[in-house]
Amino acid sequence: MKKNILKIVLCLVLIFVLYYFMLPPINLQDPTFWxxxxxxxxxxxxxxxxxxxxxxxxxxxNKRIKRKxxxxxxxxxxxxxxxIMVVNIVNLPLFNAKSYYERITVSNSDFKSDVAPVxxxxxxxxxxxxxNKLGDKVMGEMTDLVSQxxxxxxxxxxxxxxxxxxxxxxxxxxxxxxxxxxDKGVAGYIVVDSxxxxxxxxxxDKGMKYMPSAYFFENxxxxxxxxxxxxxxxxxxxxxxxxxxxxxxxxxxxxxxVGLKKEVTGVVILxxxxxxxxxxxxxNVPKWVDHVYSASLIIEQLNDWGKYKNGFLNSIFGQKxxxxxTTGYNYLAMNDDVYLYTGITSxxxxxxxxGFVLVNMRTKETKFYDVAGVEESSAMASxxxxxxxxxxxxxxxxxxxxxxxxxxxxxxxxxxGLVKMYAFVDYNDYQKVxxxxxxEGIVKAAENYLGSNITKGEEITKTITIEKIKxxxxxxxxxxxxxxxxxxxxVSLKVNQNVLPFLNKGDKIKITYxxxxxxxxxxxxx
Numbered sequence: 001m002k003k004n005i006l007k008i009v010l011c012l013v014l015i016f017v018l019y020y021f022m023l024p025p026i027n028l029q030d031p032t033f034w035x036x037x038x039x040x041x042x043x044x045x046x047x048x049x050x051x052x053x054x055x056x057x058x059x060x061x062n063k064r065i066k067r068k069x070x071x072x073x074x075x076x077x078x079x080x081x082x083x084i085m086v087v088n089i090v091n092l093p094l095f096n097a098k099s100y101y102e103r104i105t106v107s108n109s110d111f112k113s114d115v116a117p118v119x120x121x122x123x124x125x126x127x128x129x130x131x132n133k134l135g136d137k138v139m140g141e142m143t144d145l146v147s148q149x150x151x152x153x154x155x156x157x158x159x160x161x162x163x164x165x166x167x168x169x170x171x172x173x174x175x176x177x178x179x180x181x182x183d184k185g186v187a188g189y190i191v192v193d194s195x196x197x198x199x200x201x202x203x204x205d206k207g208m209k210y211m212p213s214a215y216f217f218e219n220x221x222x223x224x225x226x227x228x229x230x231x232x233x234x235x236x237x238x239x240x241x242x243x244x245x246x247x248x249x250x251x252x253x254x255x256x257x258v259g260l261k262k263e264v265t266g267v268v269i270l271x272x273x274x275x276x277x278x279x280x281x282x283x284n285v286p287k288w289v290d291h292v293y294s295a296s297l298i299i300e301q302l303n304d305w306g307k308y309k310n311g312f313l314n315s316i317f318g319q320k321x322x323x324x325x326t327t328g329y330n331y332l333a334m335n336d337d338v339y340l341y342t343g344i345t346s347x348x349x350x351x352x353x354x355g356f357v358l359v360n361m362r363t364k365e366t367k368f369y370d371v372a373g374v375e376e377s378s379a380m381a382s383x384x385x386x387x388x389x390x391x392x393x394x395x396x397x398x399x400x401x402x403x404x405x406x407x408x409x410x411x412x413x414x415x416x417g418l419v420k421m422y423a424f425v426d427y428n429d430y431q432k433v434x435x436x437x438x439x440e441g442i443v444k445a446a447e448n449y450l451g452s453n454i455t456k457g458e459e460i461t462k463t464i465t466i467e468k469i470k471x472x473x474x475x476x477x478x479x480x481x482x483x484x485x486x487x488x489x490x491v492s493l494k495v496n497q498n499v500l501p502f503l504n505k506g507d508k509i510k511i512t513y514x515x516x517x518x519x520x521x522x523x524x525x526x
Contacts, residue, residue, distance in 0.1 A: 011047045015040045023225040025232045031259035034084065041077055084258050091257035093304075094312050100261065101308040104301040106357065109367040111406055114358070115334070118400040120442050124157065124164045124194035124333060125411055125419070127395045131155045131166045131192040133417045134199040138190060142201060145170065145187055148177050152212070154238045157194065157331050157338060158290040161242055164333045166192045169238050169246065169272075171213035178215055185209040185273065189238070189246055208246060208272035212236075218275075220248055224268060227277055228252075234264065235294040242288050246272055249289055251297075252279070262300075264293055264364075285362065290338045292362045298340055299325055302357065302366075306344065322347040323354060326375050328396045337362055341399050343376055344368065351378050352477060352494075356399060356406075371406055372494040373427035374477070379408045382430040383423035387412060392420060399427070403450060411438070424449035429477075429492060459522065461512045464489075466505055482521075489513060491521035499524060 018039060024032040093100045126134070135151045149170040157166050169189040172178040185207025192199045210220045217223065224233060234251030241247065248270040254263055267285055270277040285292050306323035307315040314320055326343035333339070338361045343353040353373050359366045374382075380394040390412075397408035406427040411419045412435065419438045422445040426432035436445035464484035471480050478493040480500050489511065493500055503509065512523035 007047070011044055014043060014047070018043065020222075023221060025225070025228075026230050027232050029255040029258055030232050034081075034258065038077070038081075088257040088260055091260050093308060093315075096256075096261075097308040097312040097315070099256075100304040102305075103261065103263070104298070104305050104359075104364065104366055106302075106305055106366045106368045109369060111369045111371055111401065112404055114367060114369075115332075115401045115406075117404065118402055118446075120446065122164060122195060122333070123398070123400070123409075123442065124331070125398075125409075125422075125442060126166070126192065126194045126197055127411070128155045128157075128166065129395075129417055130197075130411075130413070130419065131168075131194070134192050134197060135168060135190045138199045138201055139170075145201075147173075148181055149173055149186060151190060152238070155192070156237050156239055156291060157333075158239050159333055159336050159338060160191070160240060160244075162336070164194045166194055167238060167240055167246075168192075169208060169211065171211060175215060178213065181207070182209065182214070182218065186211055189240070191240075202244060204246070204273070206273050210248070210270060210272045210275050220270065220272065223275060224248075224250055224270060224277070227270075228268060228279065231268070231279075233268070234262070234297070235291075237291045239289060239291065241286075248272055249291060251292070251294060262297060264297065267292055287336075287362075290362055293359075293364050295329060295340055295361075298359050298361075298364070299329065299342065302342070302344075302359075306347075319347050325357075326353065326377070328376055330396045330398055331361075332358065332398065334358075343373075345375055351375050369406075371427070373406065374425075374430040376408070379425040379427075379430045379433075380410060382433050383408075383410050383412065383425055383435060386423070386433055386435045387421060390420070391415070394423070397425070402446060407449075428494065459512050459514055461510070461523075463508055463510045466503060466507050466509065469503055469505060481518075487519060489519045489521050491524060495521060496524045 019036065022032065022036050024030060024036040027033055132153060132155060135155070139146055139151045150173045152168045152171045154168040155166040156168070157164070167189055170186050172181065172186065187207055188201055188203040190199065190201050209218050210223050212220055214220065217226065220236065232253040232255070234253045236248055236250045239247055239249050250268040250270065251264050252266045252268060254265050255261060264282060266279065266281045267289065268277055268279050269289070282292070302325050310320055315322055323344050324347055326345050329340050329342040331338050332341050340359045340361055341356060343356045345353050351374065353375050355368055355370045355372065357366055357368050376397050379397055384392060384394050392412040392414060395411045395413065397410050400407055400409050402424070408425040408427055410423045410425070412421040412423055414420050421435045421438055422442055423433060423435045424445065434449040436448045466482055466484055468483040469480060471478055480491050480493070482489040482491070491500065510525045511521050513519045513521045
C-alpha cells in the first residue's frame, strides 16, 4: 500500500506540473479549468493503469468497490460534461438573444457636438507598425542594452500627461539573458510620441522583474495566477501612470455558463518591479488606466448588439435591421481617454457604412453616430488608387472632424514602413480624395484637401425644375444626375433617401449645392 501511495503522489506531482504550465483559474465558469481537469483525469488513469494501481481500493481497501471504480470515475466525468453542455445550451443566443443584445449599451449622438474639430498638434498619426520600427531603431542605439534585452511588440496607446503615446517594455532576450539579468530586472521601457514620432527609452532606477519573458514564478502570468487563483483573466496590457511608473493591467472576467458571454468585472494592477498588486472593481478603476476593455471584446459585443436587436431567428432569416462592425478599427484620443473607432455596416456587404461608433476603452461608454458614409476598406483602396504605381500600403483610417465634416485620414507607407504621403478621403464619397507628400506636413495636406476642387466654392441654395434625371450605381452607391437650366447636378442617394427615388421630370425641388463642373448637391428638399 505504501508503494501505491508513493505512485499516487508521483501522479499528483505531474498534475501540479500540468497546472504550472496551463495556469487555469479554479473557477467553474472557465473552459480552461475544465480542460485542465479533464487532462488531469486522463493522466491519472493512465498512470494508474501503467503501475496497476486501483485508486479506490488503495484509499478504502474495498474489493467490491474496486471492480466498479473505473465505471464510477467515467460516470462522473460524463455527467459533468453533460451538465456543462446543458448549461451552455440554455445560455446560447437561441434562448437569450435579448441578453446578448444588451451586452453593450449604445446611445445615439451627434458627431459635430461630440467630436471637436481636429487639432493636428494632437493627432496620433503613427500606427503600431511605425511605432515598432521607431522603437527598434532607438533600441539599436543602446549598445549596453541591445545584447541583453529586446523590445516587446505591445506598444499600448495611452494618454500620458495630455500626450498621445505608445508604450512598450523591454524584455529578456532569451533564457540565458534572463538568468544573467534577473537580479536587476528589465532595465526600462520605450515611449513613442504618436504625434511627433519622438522616441525615448526610459531607464528605471529599479528594474522590472515580473515580465512575460521572465521564467518560473517571476513570469507575470504565473504571478497573477498564484496571487489570484480563482480569478479569470483576460488580456494583460502594459501602461504607465502619470508619474511614469510602469504597471501591468490585467482584465478580470466573468462568463455566463462555461465560456459564454464574456464580460469585464474589473482589473488587477500589478507592479512589475516589486510584484505587488491590487484588484479593482469596474467602477473603481483609476482614471490613468486607459485600457480596461480589450478591443476584441468590444468588437464581439458590438456585433451581438447589431445581430440580436430583433431576436435570434431574425439574425439568421429575415435579418431586419441586422448590422455588423466593419473589418478593422482604430483609436482616437479625446477628453483624456482612448476611444475605439469602427464603422457599422449592413450585414449584406455593400461597401458603405450606415454610421460608426466610438467606445471609451476605460468605461465602455458607447456612442453611435448615424452618419452614412463609405466603408474604411473602400476609402483605403481609393487613397492607394491615387498612387498605385508606388506600391504603398495604407494605415487603417483615422476618422476626424475636418471642417465640421467626418473625414478619413490615412498615412501611405512604403515597404520599409516609412510614411511617404497623407491621404484625406471624404467620408460620404470616397471618390473625393487628395494625397500629399508627407514632407509637406499634415497641416499642408489638410489645406490641399480643403482647397482642392472637390470642396471649393460656396454653398448655393435655389429651386430648380428637373428637365432630365438619370441614376447610376458607382461602387455600391447610387447617384442621381439632374439637368436643369443648362446645369448638371450630382447627388448621392444618401443625401435624401426619402425624396430622390421618387423624383421625375418636371418636379420642382429646393437644393443646396457646391459649384463645380458637375455641381455637387449637399442638401435636397421636395
